[in-house]
Amino acid sequence: MRNNAIVLFVVSSVSYPKYRFKLNSYSTQFPVFEEYPELAYLDNAATTQRPKAVIDAINKFYISENANIHRGIYDLSNQATTKYEAARQAVADFIGASSASNIGFTKGTTESVNVVAQSFLSKRLNQGDNIVVSILEHHANFIPWQMLAKEKGAELRVIPIDEHGDLNMPAYKELVDQNTKMVAVNHISNTLGTINDIAEIIAVAHTKDAPVMIDAAQSVSMYPLDAQYLKYDFLAFSGHKMYGPFGIGVLYVADQHLSEIGPYNYGGGMIKEVTIEETTFVKFPKNLEAGTSNVAGVIGLHAAVEYINQLDRAQIQSELSELSQYTEELLQSIPGVKVVRLPKHHSGIFSIEVEDIHPHDVASFLNKDGIAVRAGMHCTQPLLTDIGVPATVRISLAHYNDKSQIDRLKASLIELIDFWS
Numbered sequence: 001m002r003n004n005a006i007v008l009f010v011v012s013s014v015s016y017p018k019y020r021f022k023l024n025s026y027s028t029q030f031p032v033f034e035e036y037p038e039l040a041y042l043d044n045a046a047t048t049q050r051p052k053a054v055i056d057a058i059n060k061f062y063i064s065e066n067a068n069i070h071r072g073i074y075d076l077s078n079q080a081t082t083k084y085e086a087a088r089q090a091v092a093d094f095i096g097a098s099s100a101s102n103i104g105f106t107k108g109t110t111e112s113v114n115v116v117a118q119s120f121l122s123k124r125l126n127q128g129d130n131i132v133v134s135i136l137e138h139h140a141n142f143i144p145w146q147m148l149a150k151e152k153g154a155e156l157r158v159i160p161i162d163e164h165g166d167l168n169m170p171a172y173k174e175l176v177d178q179n180t181k182m183v184a185v186n187h188i189s190n191t192l193g194t195i196n197d198i199a200e201i202i203a204v205a206h207t208k209d210a211p212v213m214i215d216a217a218q219s220v221s222m223y224p225l226d227a228q229y230l231k232y233d234f235l236a237f238s239g240h241k242m243y244g245p246f247g248i249g250v251l252y253v254a255d256q257h258l259s260e261i262g263p264y265n266y267g268g269g270m271i272k273e274v275t276i277e278e279t280t281f282v283k284f285p286k287n288l289e290a291g292t293s294n295v296a297g298v299i300g301l302h303a304a305v306e307y308i309n310q311l312d313r314a315q316i317q318s319e320l321s322e323l324s325q326y327t328e329e330l331l332q333s334i335p336g337v338k339v340v341r342l343p344k345h346h347s348g349i350f351s352i353e354v355e356d357i358h359p360h361d362v363a364s365f366l367n368k369d370g371i372a373v374r375a376g377m378h379c380t381q382p383l384l385t386d387i388g389v390p391a392t393v394r395i396s397l398a399h400y401n402d403k404s405q406i407d408r409l410k411a412s413l414i415e416l417i418d419f420w421s
């Protein structure tokens, strides 16, 4: 593969070819597909689209509910505070947390991981200790641990994958020991779509008293993540990957660690007392939410949780798995297209290479046919280095995608390969 892309098409404004496709029943709830019925949006691992219910909730907040929280003594502010805290309870219920006080709001998964690294693990980690991550991690769940390990003279241990792209579980069991101070893994890989057996990963770590942080960025939209059943210590996810707004995320902290999460940022809204000499702080989650919160983001996140709650997730999972199977078969039937790894436990995310064509050229060619995919390293450079691939084209599915869009993907890839040869 060439190192540089030849940029095939430069687009200055959004204008998709005017196919007239019937929207599937889920996609009619998403205004973007009314706007662009011809858009085959296959970049859901980067961010999902937003249903009308989420957009309406944010609009409503700014039109008739807007006020700052936790500090007003007038109706509008009290109402905003009540709604903000109701969202915290809804998120707690969504993941089966025992209380709303286990839920802190952050900017997203990235910040949630950094909070745990900086305000929890940094106090516990010493020279000679180790942190276990996997080679599948997004940089957001890799670099914070790598940096902390370096700072403390600890070791970063990396769980390898097998030839399919599944985690090598026997190797994992060898890596965890009594000096492991954190196991941090994703539930679903954003590059290969591997679904990790987090129940087993957590159980193994707990036999060595190691806490576990689960990065649920790619799974929270469709997979149950019950805190009582799975018993993870920390869970991170982002609103924008579960049909909610940008700029809002969640950090769940299990009861036994609540008192150990220290402040992350300093400022208003998280103090008990401030004197010239000293400041004392309130406990998690308030100590995490210094400064003015993303109130509209939290309201939108609540609407996203309600949107997911009213879906039949078992039904959607089965439809998605059928669509995923269909995608896999079509991709494998195109000469010149290679799916770089096909894990045995797989969700609807595929990384492909097209022979002799740079991933950016593939993505820009697909774009002219109204197909949105991602090209690059997907913030998983250690993984791509490990599997010896410089970059891929990533196709990632959601419940509002359908087979006709995958057929168009295939037709467009075949046209590209013909055009190139």
Ligand SMILES: Cc1ncc(COP(=O)(O)O)c(C=O)c1O
Residues within 6 Å of the ligand: 045, 046, 107, 108, 109, 110, 111, 138, 140, 141, 186, 188, 189, 190, 215, 217, 218, 238
């Ligand atoms: C698995 C995974 N973890 C973490 C992140 C980072 O999420 P955010 O950018 O919303 O903080 C992503 C984003 O793509 C992801 O896919």
